[in-house]
Amino acid sequence: MFYEPPESTDQFLRLGDVVEGYVSFSAKITEPFLSFERKVYHNYNIDIEVPTRSVVLTPCCSIEDQMISLTPLIQLRSDFLKNDYYSQDFTRINRVMAPKLAFPPDEWEKIPGGEKREIESRADGYAHISFFVYSSNELFNPYELRRQQVKHYMIDFRNIQTIKCALIKTKEQREKSGKEEPPILKSKLLQLSVSTRKELRDKLSNYFWRSNDIDID
Amino acid sequence: MEQEIINSNYDVFTKDATGSTRQDYRIISFPFEKYEIKVRVSPSNEFIDILEVKVNKDFLSYKQRMSSRSHIDVDKYYRE
Numbered sequence: 001m002f003y004e005p006p007e008s009t010d011q012f013l014r015l016g017d018v019v020e021g022y023v024s025f026s027a028k029i030t031e032p033f034l035s036f037e038r039k040v041y042h043n044y045n046i047d048i049e050v051p052t053r054s055v056v057l058t059p060c061c062s063i064e065d066q067m068i069s070l071t072p073l074i075q076l077r078s079d080f081l082k083n084d085y086y087s088q089d090f091t092r093i094n095r096v097m098a099p100k101l102a103f104p105p106d107e108w109e110k111i112p113g114g115e116k117r118e119i120e121s122r123a124d125g126y127a128h129i130s131f132f133v134y135s136s137n138e139l140f141n142p143y144e145l146r147r148q149q150v151k152h153y154m155i156d157f158r159n160i161q162t163i164k165c166a167l168i169k170t171k172e173q174r175e176k177s178g179k180e181e182p183p184i185l186k187s188k189l190l191q192l193s194v195s196t197r198k199e200l201r202d203k204l205s206n207y208f209w210r211s212n213d214i215d216i217d
Numbered sequence: 218m219e220q221e222i223i224n225s226n227y228d229v230f231t232k233d234a235t236g237s238t239r240q241d242y243r244i245i246s247f248p249f250e251k252y253e254i255k256v257r258v259s260p261s262n263e264f265i266d267i268l269e270v271k272v273n274k275d276f277l278s279y280k281q282r283m284s285s286r287s288h289i290d291v292d293k294y295y296r297e
Contacts (some may be wrong), residue, residue: 079295102289127289210288 002091002135004191011179013168016192016200017056018134021161021183024051036117037059052141053189055134055155057204064171071160073134073153078145082106090133090152095126102127130157131208132200139189157207183194248273 013019024125030043051072058069080086082104086093094102098129099119100108111119136151143150166179179185192200230288242257255269 099289102291125289
């Protein structure tokens with residue numbers, strides 16, 4: 001079970017919830033603003049849009065004080081269909097897997113034998129470390145990938161943004177009333193099951209937990 | 218002299234008292250390569266015997282622990 005059934009959904013926001021109605025923005029600059037001298041031309045651009053769906057990425061206990069972290073739901077990469085292991089169940093991308101399974105079969109065949117053996121000897125791990133796939137749902141609009149209808153979406157941890165909203169209660173306020181303000185509750189569309197939320201938490205933790213090799217040596 | 222006898226009696230009294238465990242040794246645990254060794258030594262730190270040798274489960278280096286959770290780098294095969 002990927003999502004919590006509607007009848008047992010909590011009356012407050014939780015990590016991994018699918019929500020709607022929140023803005024998304026992207027800011028672009030040509031270079032860091034290190035000086036405001038007139039001769040330096042600062043070119044920047046801020047785009048604001050309202051994505052169809054977003055996902056809450058603030059840990060459950062930290063959704064408070066009028067702010068929340070969100071990331072938009074985006075379409076899967078069409079190249080995922082090159083790998084049968086993925087196309088049979090796209091949510092496999094959310095979990096650790098044997099290294100060989102992460103390769104498109106055509107690409108795997110091109111790898112020299114010695115390198116294949118070295119890859120196969122490695123421990124299971126995450127592929128696509130910044131992606132987490134959301135299973136198809138009747139609320140999701142279908143779209144076409146390589147002439148196939150798909151209703152799965154995904155999030156990219158690299159797109160996390162913080163939104164401030166006065167209706168996001170403090171922890172104490174929420175505990176007192178037991179639920180969110182009506183507009184916030186209305187924005188909540190889907191809640192992950194406990195096991196799926198654990199998978200999201202594990203993969204999100206792994207994304208931020210990784211160390212660069214130069215820090216390990 | 219009388220005070221020494223009193224002190225000596227006090228030591229015997231407390232060490233041999235019911236509920237007390239008389240210990241004329243100390244147990245020291247120290248790491249040796251990937252093992253953890255427990256030895257018994259006298260109050261003056263003289264070696265008595267080895268009590269236990271076990272594998273130290275924390276012998277992995279930081280690098281080894283980091284690499285035990287591998288990441289499969291295949292993003293170049295899934296550009297779009």
